[in-house]
Amino acid sequence: MPTSTVEDYLKQLYLAQRQFPDGLVPMGKLATAMQVVPGTATTMIKALADSGLVNYEPRSGVRLTPGGEQLALHVLRRHRLVELFLVKILGLDWSEVHVEAEELEHAISDKVLERIDHLLGHPKVDPHGDPIPSKSGDLPERALRSLADAATGKNLRVARIIDQDPDFLQFVDRCGLTPGAKVRVEAIDAQADHVIARLEHRGLITLGLTAAAKILVDD
Amino acid sequence: MPTSTVEDYLKQLYLAQRQFPDGLVPMGKLATAMQVVPGTATTMIKALADSGLVNYEPRSGVRLTPGGEQLALHVLRRHRLVELFLVKILGLDWSEVHVEAEELEHAISDKVLERIDHLLGHPKVDPHGDPIPSKSGDLPERALRSLADAATGKNLRVARIIDQDPDFLQFVDRCGLTPGAKVRVEAIDAQADHVIARLEHRGLITLGLTAAAKILVDD
DNA sequence: CAATCTATTTTGAATACTCAAAATAAATTA
DNA sequence: TAATTTATTTTGAGTATTCAAAATAGATTG
Numbered sequence: 223m224p225t226s227t228v229e230d231y232l233k234q235l236y237l238a239q240r241q242f243p244d245g246l247v248p249m250g251k252l253a254t255a256m257q258v259v260p261g262t263a264t265t266m267i268k269a270l271a272d273s274g275l276v277n278y279e280p281r282s283g284v285r286l287t288p289g290g291e292q293l294a295l296h297v298l299r300r301h302r303l304v305e306l307f308l309v310k311i312l313g314l315d316w317s318e319v320h321v322e323a324e325e326l327e328h329a330i331s332d333k334v335l336e337r338i339d340h341l342l343g344h345p346k347v348d349p350h351g352d353p354i355p356s357k358s359g360d361l362p363e364r365a366l367r368s369l370a371d372a373a374t375g376k377n378l379r380v381a382r383i384i385d386q387d388p389d390f391l392q393f394v395d396r397c398g399l400t401p402g403a404k405v406r407v408e409a410i411d412a413q414a415d416h417v418i419a420r421l422e423h424r425g426l427i428t429l430g431l432t433a434a435a436k437i438l439v440d441d
Numbered sequence: 442m443p444t445s446t447v448e449d450y451l452k453q454l455y456l457a458q459r460q461f462p463d464g465l466v467p468m469g470k471l472a473t474a475m476q477v478v479p480g481t482a483t484t485m486i487k488a489l490a491d492s493g494l495v496n497y498e499p500r501s502g503v504r505l506t507p508g509g510e511q512l513a514l515h516v517l518r519r520h521r522l523v524e525l526f527l528v529k530i531l532g533l534d535w536s537e538v539h540v541e542a543e544e545l546e547h548a549i550s551d552k553v554l555e556r557i558d559h560l561l562g563h564p565k566v567d568p569h570g571d572p573i574p575s576k577s578g579d580l581p582e583r584a585l586r587s588l589a590d591a592a593t594g595k596n597l598r599v600a601r602i603i604d605q606d607p608d609f610l611q612f613v614d615r616c617g618l619t620p621g622a623k624v625r626v627e628a629i630d631a632q633a634d635h636v637i638a639r640l641e642h643r644g645l646i647t648l649g650l651t652a653a654a655k656i657l658v659d660d
Numbered sequence: 661c662a663a664t665c666t667a668t669t670t671t672g673a674a675t676a677c678t679c680a681a682a683a684t685a686a687a688t689t690a
Numbered sequence: 691t692a693a694t695t696t697a698t699t700t701t702g703a704g705t706a707t708t709c710a711a712a713a714t715a716g717a718t719t720g
Contacts, residue, residue: 227707249668262708264669269706281668281715311530312556322550329548331541337531446677468698481678483699488676500685500698 224275226328229297231256231266232275235286236294240363246283295355300335301327302348302355307338309349316349316400317391350391351382351401351438369417369434374407382438390436398424399437410434443494445547448516450475450485451494454505455513459582465502514574519554520546521567521574526557528568535568535619536610569610570601570620570657588636589653593626601657609655617643618656629653 224232234255238247253263271278275290286294304326308319330338336357339345347353355361366381367373380403383394394400404422410431411417417434419427429437443451453474457466472482490497494509505513523545527538549557555576558564566572574580585600586592599622602613613619623641629650630636636653638646648656 225706250666253668258707259709260668261670261710266707308553312553312560314552314556318552322553325548325550326545326553329544331544333533333537334527334531334541334545337533341531444676469696472698477677478679479698480680480700485677 224293227266228270228275229293229328231270232286232290232294233297233301235276235284236291236298239286242283245285246279247285248283252284292359295359295361297327298361299355299357299359300330302352303335303338303342303345304330305348305350306342306345306354310342315392317388317395319349320386321388347382347401349401350384350386351380352384364440366438366440369405369407369419369429369437369439370410370431371435372407372410372439374409376406376441378405378407378439378441379403380405380437381440383436384438385436390433394437397421397427399427405439443512446485447489447494448512448547450489451505451509451513452516452520454495454503455510455517458505461502464504465498466504467502471503511578514578514580516546517580518574518576518578519549521571522554522557522561522564523549524567524569525561525564525573529561534611536607536614538568539605540607566601566620568620569603569605570599571603583659585657585659587654588624588626588638588648588656588658589629589650591626591629591658593628595625595660597624597626597658597660598622599624599656600659602655603657604655609652613656616640616646618646624658 231252234252235247238251238255239245241251242248249260249263249267252267253260256263258266267276267278267284270276270290271284275287275293277285277287279285301323304323305316305319308314308322309316314322339357345354353361353363364381367378372378380399380401382401383391383399385391398421399405406420408418408420408426412431415431417429417431419429419434421427450471453471454466457470457474458464460470461467468479468482468486471486472479475482477485486495486497486503489495489509490503494506494512496504496506498504520542523542524535524538527533527541528535533541558576564573572580572582583600586597591597599618599620601620602610602618604610617640618624625639627637627639627645631650634650636648636650638648638653640646
């Protein structure tokens with residue numbers, strides 16, 4: 223059994239990997255994601271490399287092996303199913319479930335996890351719209367536009383929020399920009415660094431590009 | 442925050458304490474309960490004594506301080522609420538929830554715990570009939586007879602099973618001796634080491650005294 | 661291309677937990 | 691009471707994880 227620390231490293235690696243075209247995560251980025259000093263990440267990654275969970279290229283970065291990726295996806299499945307469970311069954315607010323799930327994801331057995339999955343009706347996405355890996359470790363990542371680079375004038379739907387900060391999520395909630403909401407981008411002004419969007423029944427809202435980039439949409 | 446190891450020591454100490462009239466648990470018993478070698482328990486208990494959670498009397502035993510007891514009761518509350526939750530909400534079998542709860546009891550926040558408590562309707566006992574400590578850390582332990590020392594001929598009700606072994610619990614289930622079941626002790630024979638009990642709609646059943654002692658009843 | 665800056669790795673040390681085995685104290689038996 | 695048995699404690703060492711700070715490699719800049 224991997225320890226919960228190992229599970230966390232693998233998960234962070236998985237999440238960080240897509241931000242780098244070659245999937246090679248620099249040590250510093252991993253250390254930041256794990257909230258440890260760089261030396262700690264180096265030590266840990268060497269150990270994970272010895273266990274065959276990652277490929278480590280000194281001074282350039284780390285990448286998950288297929289085995290490490292499967293484990294990471296399993297952790298991510300637990301995390302996201304737990305999040306949805308906390309919202310749907312226990313009634314917690316979607317802005318607070320991420321933190322709770324950070325602990326619970328390591329304590330849930332396969333048996334309990336599959337019960338939760340069943341109780342929720344085999345959901346495809348968590349409360350933030352993040353896709354839930356399947357039991358067999360598949361994750362169909364859809365390529366989505368964000369409000370910062372969507373086509374203007376088209377009717378769209380909020381699909382996913384890629385920021386777990388409770389304050390931001392509460393703001394998103396107040397605006398009504400939660401997954402499922404219908405929106406249309408009225409204007410994107412790169413110079414003014416803003417996006418103007420129209421929300422069904424709610425009217426106009428102006429977001430900075432950084433914020434807008436966190437709201438993913440599909441049509 | 443106490444580590445989950447510390448929480449386990451405190452919980453085992455609480456459970457072991459009532460088996461000793463003075464509440465002083467010998468090191469060996471604690472070590473066995475924790476599944477560690479005696480030396481490990483000694484080391485750990487010294488650390489807990491330094492944190493003010495236990496009183497340690499070298500060569501005679503350990504006792505929880507009031508602070509340690511409160512923490513132990515909090516852990517026990519989590520454990521037992523989780524057990525009931527796993528049975529009632531997720532539909533696990535009562536024979537398997539103890540093991541699951543051993544992990545989960547350390548990962549559940551107060552917020553989630555109180556949601557579970559609410560969802561279950563503020564239950565008083567877990568699936569085995571073990572009482573659930575209150576939020577404020579009170580545990581009303583009722584003095585119950587067991588099938589091995591109950592009065593014969595009286596109509597009784599199974600209240601609690603004091604053994605978490607899945608095989609035993611499955612046996613209890615097959616017999617219909619689960620909490621709530623109506624029973625009457627027909628005969629207790631100390632020499633033959635058996636108890637004959639009559640179960641409503643089920644007829645007679647014969648148990649050895651050791652097994653009978655694990656079935657607690659009230660009237 | 662040498663000097664500097666930045667990212668990474670190494671080294672040494674700490675914490676929390678564990679075991680094996682030797683030492684010791686207390687209890688029991690003879 | 692002396693000898694033996696049993697319970698407990700001590701000692702030395704190992705694993706997993708972390709940090710601080712020094713050393714090093716690579717990249718950048720003048």
